[in-house]
Amino acid sequence: SHIFKKNQDLTKARKGKTEQLLKIDEHDFSMRPAFGGPAIPVGVDGQVESLDSISEVDMDFTMTLFLRQYWKDERLSFSSTNNKSMTFDSRLVKKIWVPDVFFVHSKRSFIHGTTTDNIMLRVFPDGHVLYSMRVTVTAMCNMDFSRFPLDSQTCSLELESYAYTDEDLMLYWKNGNESLKTDEKIYLSQFLIQKLHTTSRLAFYSSTGWYNRLYINFTLRRHIFFFLLQTYFPATLMVMLSWVSFWIDRRAVPARVSLGITTVLTMSTIITGVNASMPRVSYIKAVDIYLWVSFVFVFLSVLEYAAVNYLTTLQEQKERKLQKRFSCSCGIPHSKTMMLDGNHSESDANSLAGYTRNQMVPEEEKPEKVVVHVAMSNESNSSRKRGLKGHVGLRIIQNTHAIDKYSRLIFPGTYIVFNLIYWSVFS
Amino acid sequence: SKREIKMRKLDSTKVRPLKSEQLLHIEDHDFALRPGFGGSPIPVGIDVQVESIDSISEVDMDFTMTLYLRHYWKDERLSFRSNKNKSMTFDGRLIKKIWVPDVFFVHSKRSFIHDTTVENIMLRVYPDGNVLFSLRITVSAMCFMDFSRFPLDTQNCSLELESYAYNEDDLMLYWKHGNKSLSTDEHISLSQFFIEEFSASSGLAFYSSTGWYNRLFINFALRRHIFFFVLQSYFPAMLMVMLSWVSFWIDRRAVPARVSLGITTVLTMSTIMTGVSASMPQVSYIKAVDVYLWISFLFVFLSVIEYAAVNYLTTIEERKQLKKRGKASGMYSMDAVQAMAFDGCFHDTDVDMDMTPFPDPCEENETRASQTNISNVDTPRLRRKRSLKGNVGRIILQNNHVIDTYSRIIFPSVYIVFNFFYWGLYM
Numbered sequence: 001s002h003i004f005k006k007n008q009d010l011t012k013a014r015k016g017k018t019e020q021l022l023k024i025d026e027h028d029f030s031m032r033p034a035f036g037g038p039a040i041p042v043g044v045d046g047q048v049e050s051l052d053s054i055s056e057v058d059m060d061f062t063m064t065l066f067l068r069q070y071w072k073d074e075r076l077s078f079s080s081t082n083n084k085s086m087t088f089d090s091r092l093v094k095k096i097w098v099p100d101v102f103f104v105h106s107k108r109s110f111i112h113g114t115t116t117d118n119i120m121l122r123v124f125p126d127g128h129v130l131y132s133m134r135v136t137v138t139a140m141c142n143m144d145f146s147r148f149p150l151d152s153q154t155c156s157l158e159l160e161s162y163a164y165t166d167e168d169l170m171l172y173w174k175n176g177n178e179s180l181k182t183d184e185k186i187y188l189s190q191f192l193i194q195k196l197h198t199t200s201r202l203a204f205y206s207s208t209g210w211y212n213r214l215y216i217n218f219t220l221r222r223h224i225f226f227f228l229l230q231t232y233f234p235a236t237l238m239v240m241l242s243w244v245s246f247w248i249d250r251r252a253v254p255a256r257v258s259l260g261i262t263t264v265l266t267m268s269t270i271i272t273g274v275n276a277s278m279p280r281v282s283y284i285k286a287v288d289i290y291l292w293v294s295f296v297f298v299f300l301s302v303l304e305y306a307a308v309n310y311l312t313t314l315q316e317q318k319e320r321k322l323q324k325r326f327s328c329s330c331g332i333p334h335s336k337t338m339m340l341d342g343n344h345s346e347s348d349a350n351s352l353a354g355y356t357r358n359q360m361v362p363e364e365e366k367p368e369k370v371v372v373h374v375a376m377s378n379e380s381n382s383s384r385k386r387g388l389k390g391h392v393g394l395r396i397i398q399n400t401h402a403i404d405k406y407s408r409l410i411f412p413g414t415y416i417v418f419n420l421i422y423w424s425v426f427s
Numbered sequence: 428s429k430r431e432i433k434m435r436k437l438d439s440t441k442v443r444p445l446k447s448e449q450l451l452h453i454e455d456h457d458f459a460l461r462p463g464f465g466g467s468p469i470p471v472g473i474d475v476q477v478e479s480i481d482s483i484s485e486v487d488m489d490f491t492m493t494l495y496l497r498h499y500w501k502d503e504r505l506s507f508r509s510n511k512n513k514s515m516t517f518d519g520r521l522i523k524k525i526w527v528p529d530v531f532f533v534h535s536k537r538s539f540i541h542d543t544t545v546e547n548i549m550l551r552v553y554p555d556g557n558v559l560f561s562l563r564i565t566v567s568a569m570c571f572m573d574f575s576r577f578p579l580d581t582q583n584c585s586l587e588l589e590s591y592a593y594n595e596d597d598l599m600l601y602w603k604h605g606n607k608s609l610s611t612d613e614h615i616s617l618s619q620f621f622i623e624e625f626s627a628s629s630g631l632a633f634y635s636s637t638g639w640y641n642r643l644f645i646n647f648a649l650r651r652h653i654f655f656f657v658l659q660s661y662f663p664a665m666l667m668v669m670l671s672w673v674s675f676w677i678d679r680r681a682v683p684a685r686v687s688l689g690i691t692t693v694l695t696m697s698t699i700m701t702g703v704s705a706s707m708p709q710v711s712y713i714k715a716v717d718v719y720l721w722i723s724f725l726f727v728f729l730s731v732i733e734y735a736a737v738n739y740l741t742t743i744e745e746r747k748q749l750k751k752r753g754k755a756s757g758m759y760s761m762d763a764v765q766a767m768a769f770d771g772c773f774h775d776t777d778v779d780m781d782m783t784p785f786p787d788p789c790e791e792n793e794t795r796a797s798q799t800n801i802s803n804v805d806t807p808r809l810r811r812k813r814s815l816k817g818n819v820g821r822i823i824l825q826n827n828h829v830i831d832t833y834s835r836i837i838f839p840s841v842y843i844v845f846n847f848f849y850w851g852l853y854m
Contacts, residue, residue: 030520100518100545107481109543135543140479142614163518163549206610207474207497253681261691264670268663268695272702275659280619282652299666306673313678
């Protein structure tokens with residue numbers, strides 16, 4: 001019964017059938033097919049499985065693809081009745097000759113090894129070979145960020161033989177432009193991937209000669225939505241918030257100052273946040289232009305209030321000087337206060353000229369006040385100015401500074417114009 | 428069968444098994460010994476083509492470079508007869524069978540020979556025994572960096588090649604084409620640095636235990652682009668200092684405003700400084716950017732101290748005035764708007780505020796007030812003091828402290844002078 005079973009094991013009868021079949025030991029496979037003769041043409045075919053990541057900081061991209069190579073090696077031909085091919089895994093690769101294609105400008109790459117090496121070898125009876133592997137490669141891509149985040153990047157993956165020049169090995173795309181296929185849904189969260197296409201060229205190395213180089217080119221267009229939400233929108237809101245300060249009473253000093261300064265601080269934080277995930281380039285990016293111009297607007301609103309405050313104080317001092325010139329030596333508190341705060345019903349020792357209430361003294365009240373004044377005071381108030389109703393009082397009572405009035409229109413107008421120019425230039 | 432025999436005859440590699448080995452007489456020699464063993468040292472020429480400088484890390488003080496390393500030497504044991512003097516090209520599998528120089532990178536942290544799709548190795552043997560051995564390697568090597576002028580600095584780094592086992596009695600390492608042995612890819616560029624020069628040099632290195640070795644150096648100088656740091660650190664710091672000067676133009680009576688302005692600029696400066704140190708190694712000396720940021724911080728800090736001084740001196744001044752005029756009641760009511768200017772809070776109705784520091788002019792007020800009270804009960808406001816006469820009022824109303832006036836000129840000019848010195852020194 002044992003003997004019977006042994007006879008039935010077809011693979012056991014002849015030891016090392018593959019090797020016998022493919023006559024591995026009879027040839028020296030460290031030398032290429034047609035060694036010493038014409039260049040061997042090797043066709044390349046690819047299917048991109050995914051684009052794993054694009055890194056701006058490292059300026060590289062990571063791609064996983066199925067790489068297939070086709071060539072003819074007559075030493076591997078075998079006789080076959082039904083013309084069917086034989087399929088092998090990676091263990092045969094070490095024993096025969098395979099093209100030594102590598103990825104130029106790659107940083108890290110590997111052939112996947114789970115659960116076994118992801119390599120396939122298929123040999124046809126006439127000696128044609130199909131060699132397929134699954135590779136993940138991280139390659140360099142020079143990126144230009146001058147229009148970031150409204151930019152498009154063009155990257156390419158380059159294949160070349162390491163040892164064999166174009167006199168020994170001719171690398172070409174097997175189906176021309178159709179050699180590269182992509183999985184149904186190749187998808188990146190931040191980019192829109194435009195079509196991948198293939199090209200080929202010759203590359204010259206001064207020490208070693210001319211080599212065939214194949215390119216896989218693709219263009220990535222960045223989705224702006226994330227940056228709109230993360231950077232542009234907050235910056236615009238901060239600028240608008242700084243305009244609120246022009247509508248607040250100029251006498252509210254702490255309010256306007258802290259509004260201005262806090263918007264400056266927030267803009268500064270937004271700017272720092274953007275640069276955290278970017279490479280340190282030596283030119284200005286589109287997003288930098290927007291953020292810095294917005295920062296300047298916010299900064300100017302703080303300076304605008306400083307100017308308003310300073311001019312108000314000057315005005316106040318002028319009024320005081322004016323008042324001193326008019327008054328008699330004894331000083332008439334009543335009229336002084338009248339002049340300073342525009343309302344004789346108020347008088348403070350500590351007059352806050354310029355910060356006073358905005359009330360006109362109604363004409364009718366005056367006679368009363370005169371009477372009252374005469375009755376209560378023993379000072380000579382007769383020289384009290386009635387001239388209050390002149391433009392002196394009007395100036396003081398006017399609580400909106402001209403600068404504020406103009407700023408309410410100029411700042412928004414200029415910012416809108418800037419936005420129109422910016423989006424039309426970069427979009 | 429007949430066909431098979433015919434096919435066998437046509438296969439030129441089959442006739443002599445393991446043709447490469449027979450051709451190169453691998454079995455005849457012991458390739459564990461170097462060429463010319465026991466005799467004069469073997470000269471090995473080196474040629475390098477730098478593909479890219481992948482990254483420069485300040486924190487780790489290293490750089491990563493990908494290069495093609497080519498070795499040239501003559502091994503007569505590998506010579507073969509050839510009528511057309513053409514070289515034979517092999518891939519990585521022959522390396523294990525012959526002798527190759529054991530060059531390593533001194534001071535390297537990590538390195539590897541790329542191995543996708545196969546090991547990126549090339550061997551080319553000429554009929555007279557000259558060998559060209561080429562590798563594609565990525566190496567991370569140490570570079571001692573001096574940051575005392577960061578970010579206006581230039582770093583000099585070098586990659587060093589040396590044979591591990593053979594000292595200069597056995598192996599002479601030299602640059603094959605002198606200074607031209609080093610070539611770079613067309614567009615080698617770094618985002619943050621400008622590569623000033625690539626040069627090759629050689630020297631001897633002495634190891635006390637093992638002797639003198641030939642060492643080859645690949646030197647390059649990297650000049651940092653300052654633009655990024657101007658945008659990220661210098662410019663915000665400058666703006667913060669300017670913003671702190673705004674405080675000198677604001678009325679000194681607006682206490683909350685000036686204090687919050689000062690303290691918020693200090694906070695922002697502190698944030699900028701933390702941001703710069705995040706991506707730097709923790710060195711024990713001061714960097715150029717630290718000098719700038721700390722001095723700017725000092726300016727901003729002094730503006731806060733300046734206002735504290737102004738406020739304190741104002742208080743003393745008013746107390747002096749108060750003493751001069753005698754005591755007066757500290758409480759008086761103000762109307763809502765005036766109160767807002769003092770404490771920044773919105774009041775609905777008139778408030779009674781304790782304004783002792785702001786002197787209440789004299790007893791006359793009180794007498795007058797009482798009189799007023801008698802005559803005008805329906806206007807409670809008349810109860811308030813109405814003094815404010817004479818130079819008392821003048822001093823209080825003089826809203827510019829002399830310190831502020833001088834600060835407006837001194838701070839900006841000292842800062843500008845500092846900037847001239849700084850940029851003149853470091854540029």
